[in-house]
Amino acid sequence: MEPVWSWEQKTLISELIEGMEMAKQLRVNLGATSSAETREALVQRILSSYEKALLILKWSGSMGQAQGVGATSGVPESPISINGSPGSEDFDGGFRDNQDQQDSSKKRKTMPRWTDKVKVNFETGLEGPLEDGYSWRKYGQKDILGARYPRSYYRCTYRNTQNCWATKQVQRSDEDPTIFEITYRGKHTCFHGSQSVPQPASPEKHEQRLNHHNSNHQLKQSQEIISNSRAGLLMNNECLENKEIASPFSFPSTQFGCMKGNDQCFPPLMLDENNFLDGFSSSFIPPSQAESNYYFISPNRMNNFGDVHNLHRSESDLPELQSANNSAANSPILNLDFSLDPAEIDPNFPFDTAGFSF
DNA sequence: CGCATTTGACCGGA
DNA sequence: TCCGGTCAAATGCG
Numbered sequence: 001m002e003p004v005w006s007w008e009q010k011t012l013i014s015e016l017i018e019g020m021e022m023a024k025q026l027r028v029n030l031g032a033t034s035s036a037e038t039r040e041a042l043v044q045r046i047l048s049s050y051e052k053a054l055l056i057l058k059w060s061g062s063m064g065q066a067q068g069v070g071a072t073s074g075v076p077e078s079p080i081s082i083n084g085s086p087g088s089e090d091f092d093g094g095f096r097d098n099q100d101q102q103d104s105s106k107k108r109k110t111m112p113r114w115t116d117k118v119k120v121n122f123e124t125g126l127e128g129p130l131e132d133g134y135s136w137r138k139y140g141q142k143d144i145l146g147a148r149y150p151r152s153y154y155r156c157t158y159r160n161t162q163n164c165w166a167t168k169q170v171q172r173s174d175e176d177p178t179i180f181e182i183t184y185r186g187k188h189t190c191f192h193g194s195q196s197v198p199q200p201a202s203p204e205k206h207e208q209r210l211n212h213h214n215s216n217h218q219l220k221q222s223q224e225i226i227s228n229s230r231a232g233l234l235m236n237n238e239c240l241e242n243k244e245i246a247s248p249f250s251f252p253s254t255q256f257g258c259m260k261g262n263d264q265c266f267p268p269l270m271l272d273e274n275n276f277l278d279g280f281s282s283s284f285i286p287p288s289q290a291e292s293n294y295y296f297i298s299p300n301r302m303n304n305f306g307d308v309h310n311l312h313r314s315e316s317d318l319p320e321l322q323s324a325n326n327s328a329a330n331s332p333i334l335n336l337d338f339s340l341d342p343a344e345i346d347p348n349f350p351f352d353t354a355g356f357s358f
Numbered sequence: 359c360g361c362a363t364t365t366g367a368c369c370g371g372a
Numbered sequence: 373t374c375c376g377g378t379c380a381a382a383t384g385c386g
Contacts, residue, residue: 138363140378153377157362169377 115183117173134188136168148174156190164190 136154143150149172156164166186173179 137361139380141363141365142376142378145375151376155378167377 112187113183113185115181118180118182119176119178134166134190144171147171149177156188158190162190164188166190 135157137157137159138152138154140153141150142153151169151171153167153169155167156162158164166184166188168185169183171181171183173181
């Protein structure tokens with residue numbers, strides 16, 4: 001029998017262990033010949049581990065068991081978020097799940113839903129998570145009562161081909177136009193490993209990917225987002241009022257993904273499934289995202305793409321942000337479609353990272 | 359030509 | 373009836 005650890009507890013332990021391990025490595029590295037980058041990476045991971053652990057504690061404390069550890073657990077407590085930033089994820093408690101239903105309306109109602117916030121740094125460019133690893137197709141845009149910016153609706157590109165009913169809504173924040181609230185609905189059931197879209201986990205990766213012709217589309221889109229955003233912010237918000245920026249970028253998923261062949265493995269932070277989050281504990285938050293719930297567009301990444309070519313490309317016209325990765329689909333994340341049951345998550349999951357396994 | 363976005367119409371819940 | 377969400381024809385783009 002399994003100890004009665006709750007998912008949160010497991011995750012918490014895992015995070016703490018992870019942090020400890022990283023700290024140990026760092027100690028070793030400090031005395032060895034390690035690059036500043038390596039050390040920085042370790043520090044980031046340590047910090048993220050502890051941040052997640054703290055979040056878990058906070059979350060557990062505030063929600064108590066009410067949420068039901070099992071089921072909700074996946075919900076994010078935003079592993080991503082850190083530093084107590086405003087809750088970035090909100091979960092709609094309705095997590096009933098099961099998108100097996102054929103009835104679409106019913107399906108929609110029962111789909112799990114959670115919200116994330118992505119912050120775009122207009123000064124430097126795009127944010128990291130241009131894509132969440134999934135391929136989205138915009139199917140609508142609506143002006144929302146009381147909201148300054150229109151809301152954009154996206155659905156999985158593979159809805160028809162793979163019966164994947166995941167959708168997301170992107171709403172630009174009224175208060176802070178640099179923040180986009182992205183509400184995800186439903187789990188991805190699509191399987192697009194073949195696309196082998198590399199995950200964007202690190203700047204380098206982005207760079208590589210973006211430099212490939214194959215990624216032109218995305219690059220372009222990213223740039224548009226940036227430019228549009230910049231234009232809006234730098235010039236006048238009014239400009240964007242109707243042009244909205246639906247940043248398709250999404251995030252969470254983006255991050256996770258293990259870069260194969262790379263020493264960095266960024267596990268899912270929270271992915272797409274809400275549930276998940278914690279699920280995976282262990283691991284690592286990509287440094288770039290470690291600081292908060294928001295995803296910031298970091299200069300580094302920017303340099304990798306947007307910046308490179310014309311960031312300024314359409315400062316005057318603000319085409320809508322497009323889906324960050326239409327053509328590329330998805331990701332590595334496939335497996336992340338996990339279910340709530342931790343036990344099922346195992347596929348490659350590094351719970352044992354620290355020699356700890358439940 | 360195929361696929362994605364745009365956008366007004368339509369649907370359904372509150 | 374209002375409003376959020378989705379559909380689908382028109383249009384654009386590579």
